[in-house]
Amino acid sequence: MIRMAIVDDDTIFAETVAKKADAFLASKSVPAEVWYGDGRTLLSLLRECRNFEVYLLDVEMPDINGLELAEKIRIFDPKARIILLTAYDRFALQGIRLGVYYYILKDSYWLELSRILERICQEEEDREEYYFIATEVSGYKIPVNQILYLTKEKKYTIFHCLNGI
Numbered sequence: 001m002i003r004m005a006i007v008d009d010d011t012i013f014a015e016t017v018a019k020k021a022d023a024f025l026a027s028k029s030v031p032a033e034v035w036y037g038d039g040r041t042l043l044s045l046l047r048e049c050r051n052f053e054v055y056l057l058d059v060e061m062p063d064i065n066g067l068e069l070a071e072k073i074r075i076f077d078p079k080a081r082i083i084l085l086t087a088y089d090r091f092a093l094q095g096i097r098l099g100v101y102y103y104i105l106k107d108s109y110w111l112e113l114s115r116i117l118e119r120i121c122q123e124e125e126d127r128e129e130y131y132f133i134a135t136e137v138s139g140y141k142i143p144v145n146q147i148l149y150l151t152k153e154k155k156y157t158i159f160h161c162l163n164g165i
Helices: 011-027 039-047 066-076 089-097 106-127
Strands: 002-007 032-037 054-057 081-086 102-105 130-134 139-143 147-153 156-161
Touching: 002 011, 002 039, 002 106, 011 032, 011 106, 032 039, 039 066, 054 066, 054 106, 066 081, 066 089, 081 089, 081 106, 089 102, 102 106
Parallel strands: 002 032, 002 054, 054 081, 081 102
Antiparallel strands: 130 139, 147 156
16 A cells, blocks of 8 residues: 655645546556645644655645655654655755655656656565465465454464455
């Protein structure tokens, strides 16, 4: 599961990016939750322990700019993948100093963002731990973080997982 937050003061643009990102992740069969909104609301969500794996932030916004927001996100989640998506290249150095994951210019964002999402999907798959069950005919990979509990019925072990997987 990849949870992504998109923060931009242009809500139409944010909604468009959210739809494209959600569709892209679905095409890769990656379960996703894509949220979009403003910086203040995101900070409220973080205070409520609702974290995301990926943060896509505009830099110039009226309430809180993306660089300030990135600093605050780092307090809640030092390993967060923060991507700055902005119309201006002049903030790139500040972004690098903050340890952002990537910096994308809005004028040609989708090709670059799709490449980044592809890389993130691969990173997530590489770091996921699986319980592998081998049968005579095939094998099954069950993500460890999806296993709720195990029960035993006669000589069989039953895996009870999230979403009935």
